[in-house]
Amino acid sequence: MHYRHSRKGNNMIKINHLTITQNKDLRDLVFDLSMTIQDGEKVAIIGEEGNGKSTLLRALMGEALSDFTIRGDIQSDLQSLAYIPQKLPEELKNRTLHDYFFLDSADLDYSILYRLAEELHFDSDRFASDQEIGSLSGGEALKIQLIHELAKPFEILFLDEPSNDLDLETVDWLKRQIRKISQTVIFISHDEDFLSHTADTIVHLRLVKHRKEAETLVEHLDYDRYSEQRKANFARQSQQAANDQRAYDKTMEKHRRVKQNVETALRATKDSTAGRLLAKKMKTVLSQEKRFEKEAQSMTQKPLEEEQIQLFFSDIQPLPASKVLVQLEKENLSIGERILAQELRLTVRGQDKIGIIGPNGAGKSTLLAKLQQLLSAKREISLGFMPQDYHKKLQLDLSPVAYLSQTGE
Structure with a gap:
């Protein structure tokens, strides 16, 4: 791949016939992508998991990817960027908040930094603390990265699924921020509401024909119009193909x-x-x-669709709706010496569907873990648990087939 700077002042990325191939199985992830990203555009990269969205994002940043062969030409006059990855980088987990914000941060604008902390309801006194970033909740860790990266000078902001761990209020703030800033934003998202409020260009990465053929769609439209156009085109082509x-x-x-x-x-x-x-x-x-x-051979072909994911749940006899599983009376929740909730009262019954909401760092994951602990002690219950960080449950040294085969089902 050639990644070269175009003439200064153009403030855009021009991509010519970019293909990305995964070296281990020679599978094309992005097939023949050609487009121009103008200064100030808000570009959303969408598609199913495993279609190469994060790989494309990193390639556009000019990153060298050892597991991939990248062919094509990316012309850019990009001098400075901000980037927030999908998960907290390993090198940040053991860094303290003090080091993150006050060491090697000569390019931070502290007036912007403290304004962002106030807007995001993050206690700015914590910037000077010795708390390790890895000990923060997923939402708080993402929030401090937003504050840090947005306080830097940048021409393009790269975001990899930014709304995943944020509370509802912060997601709304981020939507407004993306619309408001004049810089280009290139981001990945599966959240249709987030996409509807932010994107003005869609890059759709698809794998069709039983995930063996890659297809890239680029439209300079907002997400709602793109979705409507796709549905209309699909219906029109399907009808014409049938005729x-x-x-x-x-x-x-x-x-x-x-x-x-x-x-x-x-x-x-x-x-x-x-x-x-x-x-x-x-x-x-x-x-x-x-x-x-x-x-x-020249007839209208039936449009290709990505295969739908078919989910099913085992035919387990449900618990009686009236059965009390957990009864919390005046329960206190805390992390270390920090009290998250006092005198919490909660009753969980057999067929309840309970959503836990609240600002980042308020103790939602702590409460969920508490409920999981109490329920796992009950032998009459078969329990499933998906933590926020899947790596805590997945055995990363196993292949997917070996991991899923452990149940014997």
């Missing part, structure tokens, strides 16, 4: 009858003159057949 197929089938049925009649007459004739005429007619029929087959 073309019906017309083709009708033509071929008529052709088969003519061919069958000529074949029957040829077998039955004993007259050499009639036989020659029928043979000539059969040659014409066969020539027509080849022409019909060639025309079929």
Whole structure:
């Protein structure tokens, strides 16, 4: 791949025939992407998990990717960028807040830093603390990265699924911030509401034909109009493909009858003159057949769809709706010496669906872990648990098949 600076002042990224191939299985992740990103554009990269969105984002940042072969040409006059990855980088986990904000941070604008802390309701006194970033909740860790990166000078902001761990209030703040800033923003998201409020350009990475063929769609439209256009195009192409197929089938049925009649007459004739005429007619029929087959190749094709994920749950007998599973009375929640909740009262019954909401750092994950601990002690309950950081549960040294095979189901 060639990543070169274009003339200064252009403030855009121009991508020419970019393909990214995963070295271990030679699978194209991004197929022939060509587009120009103008200064101030808000570009959303969307698509299913595993389609190469994060890889594309890092390639646009000019990052060298050891596991991938990148071909194509990226022209850019990008001098400074801000980047917030999908998960907290390992090198930040053991850093203290003090070091993160006050060591090697000569480029931070502290007036912006403290204003952002106030807007995001983050206690700015904590900037000077010795608390390790890895000990923060997922939402708080993301929030301090937002504060840090947005307080730097940057021309393009790169975000990898920024709304995943943020509380609702901060997500709304981030939507407004993306719309407000004049810089270019390139981001990945699965959140349709977030996309609807932020993006003005869509890059859609798809894997079709049983995930064996990559396809890239680029539209300079907001997400709502893009979705409407895709649905309309899909319906129109599906209808046209069905019409073309019906017309083709009708033509071929008529052709088969003519061919069958000529074949029957040829077998039955004993007259050499009639036989020659029928043979000539059969040659014409066969020539027509080849022409019909060639025309079929240019018919409107049925549009390709990404295969839907089919979810199902085991036929487990549900618990009685009235059965009390957990009864919290005046429960206190805390992390270390920090009290998160006092005199919490909560009753959990057999078929309840309970959503825990609140600002980042308020103790939602702590409460969930408390409930999981109490429920796991009950033998009559089969329990599933998905933590915020999946790496705490996944065995990373196993292949997906080996990990999923452990249950024997």
